[in-house]
Each structure stands twice: as structure tokens, then as C-alpha cells.
Amino acid sequence: MGTRPLSEFQDADLLMVPAIWRQPQRVLRRHAEQIRVIEQHIEADRLTISVGSGSFLLAETGAMRGRSMTTHWQWFDAFARRYPAVNLERRQLITQSGAVFCVGSVNSVADLMIYLCGEIFSQRVARHIESQFSPEIRQRFSPSPLGSPRDLHPDELIADAQSELMKDLRVPLCIPKLASMLGISSRTLIRRFKSATGVTISAYLRERRLDEAQSLLRRTNLSVTEVGSTVGHPDPSHFTRMFREQTGLTPTAYRAAVRQKAFEAIDSST
Structure with missing residues (x-):
């Protein structure tokens, strides 16, 4: 599958926003065009997933006011200060608000993917996929910093x-x-x-x-x-x-x- 410009992104079934390397605020300032694309996707009630500090991009749209989110633990305080209208769930590694999922730890991405496979396909498919994961990959209660x-x-x-x-x-x-x-x-x-x-x-x-x-x-x-x-x-x-x-x-x-x-x-x- 070839890479396509952001301007051509529309009517997608799934939007996954990856973790931001280092300071999330830098991306918010430099790539404002991404915010509108994410906002449109959320408003269309399509499946949206953020990983770690990628949640900043979702919250920046304003579409998550009054809704539950989580982020990487390293950024809890910064997130809460910037988005006081968002319900930050500090004790949850995965949150769901409608069609929006937030994953606080990269290690929990596998857990969410297995859950979604069960919802989209079947529990049988989800169990089969889960059996392929190494126990060392799925350590849901061991969050680690994004980067050194x-x-x-x-x-x-x-x-x-x-x-x-x-x-x-x-x-x-x-x-x-x-x-x-x-x-x-x-x-x-x-x-x-x-x-x-x-x-x-x-x-x-x-x-x-x-x-x-x-x-x-x-x-x-x-x-x-x-x-x-x-x-x-x-x-x-x-x-x-x-x-x-x-x-x-x-x-x-x-x-x-x-x-x-x-x-x-x-x-x-x-």
C-alpha cells in the first residue's frame, strides 16, 4: 500500500494516531492541519484510536470535551493542564468513549487490537490472534516511557x-x-x-x-x-x-x- 498525502484522507473506517516522540506540544504547533482531519473523523463517529501521547492530537480538536480519555503516564499532568474539560482517566490503560479509544501504554495496544478483532470479526478469531502473541509482548500492567x-x-x-x-x-x-x-x-x-x-x-x-x-x-x-x-x-x-x-x-x-x-x-x- 503506497503512502498518500493527508489531504486525500477521507471516509476511512479506522484512524490510528501513534504516540508522539517527545514533546506533544511541538507537533500541535507544527502540524495544525492534522487536527482538522482528526476532528472530522471523530465527528463522523468513525473508529478512532490514539496511542500514548497521540491523545493530545485528539483532545486538541475540542471534540473530546466531557469525554473520557487516557494518555501515557509521563504526560498526565501536562494533558490535564492543557485539556481541563476532558475526563482524564489516570488509572485506565484503555478508555472508550463512543467510537474513540485511547491506549495509555504501547504495551496495551495488543490488548485493544484483540478486543476489536472480537468485536469486528468474532471471539474465535480474537482468541486465535491472542494465542500468537508472546507473553513478553503483552505485559499490560508494565507501562514504560516512550523513549529513553x-x-x-x-x-x-x-x-x-x-x-x-x-x-x-x-x-x-x-x-x-x-x-x-x-x-x-x-x-x-x-x-x-x-x-x-x-x-x-x-x-x-x-x-x-x-x-x-x-x-x-x-x-x-x-x-x-x-x-x-x-x-x-x-x-x-x-x-x-x-x-x-x-x-x-x-x-x-x-x-x-x-x-x-x-x-x-x-x-x-x-
Whole structure:
């Protein structure tokens, strides 16, 4: 299915608004055109789902006044201050108000999808789909932050820098180029980045590359060489050495360990 512009979005059966990376207010200011599309969808009483901080976009429409919503726990207070007319359900991971569902934790998306499959198709279909989920994926009472603690800071320019770094982890770090894109000097970028995140730019990028490598090793069948190339380490030997230095395991040993854990969890539940 090809990507289509937002202007062509109409008469859809389902609208899912994903979690917003970092500061939701930035998206509200920069992408006001999205608010009207979401408002029209809600007013048409079509199925609408927000995940985590994506609920800010739904609330911003004004169509959720007096209705129940939830959001990611990290943003409870900010959400309540900005939308006092919305009934914020802090104790609920999933809320429903008519055709609008809000999921507070990414981990709860699977629970909602299974529920909707039962409503739209049948309970038999829902049970079959549920059986395919690993117990490690469905941990509904273990909400986790959307992103690293290093991402939770108020410096929006550094947030833009982090976004650029994450666009393609294969791209070698070039601080002068990044600074030029942001309209500041390399010295200012280095200083503000360390002040906002607590680590250097290279250390931050190293952490994010490791995070992505671990995720790919857990969830995909890509070879170790392919995983390394995807996160900016095309030399398999260098990638293996880097991974072992940071985790104590080789990529192959890490993959075997986490998958064995998942299989043991499945076996114990049967």
C-alpha cells in the first residue's frame, strides 16, 4: 500500500494516531492541519484510536470535551493542564468513549487490537490472534516511557537534533553538518546536547544504535551482519566487538538468550 498525502484522507473506517516522540506540544504547533482531519473523523463517529501521547492530537480538536480519555503516564499532568474539560482517566490503560479509544501504554495496544478483532470479526478469531502473541509482548500492567530518559528534556532544538540522528542510524555522525542544519555552531550544539541529555552526541548515538540492534535481534530474523549494517556498523567484526563491549554478549548469544526466555515463558503458560 503506497503512502498518500493527508489531504486525500477521507471516509476511512479506522484512524490510528501513534504516540508522539517527545514533546506533544511541538507537533500541535507544527502540524495544525492534522487536527482538522482528526476532528472530522471523530465527528463522523468513525473508529478512532490514539496511542500514548497521540491523545493530545485528539483532545486538541475540542471534540473530546466531557469525554473520557487516557494518555501515557509521563504526560498526565501536562494533558490535564492543557485539556481541563476532558475526563482524564489516570488509572485506565484503555478508555472508550463512543467510537474513540485511547491506549495509555504501547504495551496495551495488543490488548485493544484483540478486543476489536472480537468485536469486528468474532471471539474465535480474537482468541486465535491472542494465542500468537508472546507473553513478553503483552505485559499490560508494565507501562514504560516512550523513549529513553535522555529524551525527556525541554530543549526543543536538541530534540530536533535527536530526531535527525534517529532518521537513519546508518549515516555516520557529522557534527558540523548537523549543527548547520539546526542553524547553530558545532560548539553550541555539543554544549547544549550534553546539557540537555547528560551525554555526548556520540554516546547518545551509540546508545540508540545498541537499542535498535537489540530490538532487531529480538524481533526479526535478520542476520547479524544485516543488523549491524542497519544500525551503522557494516563491518560484522566491529559490530560484534561493539555489541559485546556494551552488553557482555555477542549478538548471536544475545539473540539466543532472549528467544529462549520467550519460549520458556510460552511453555510455562501452556
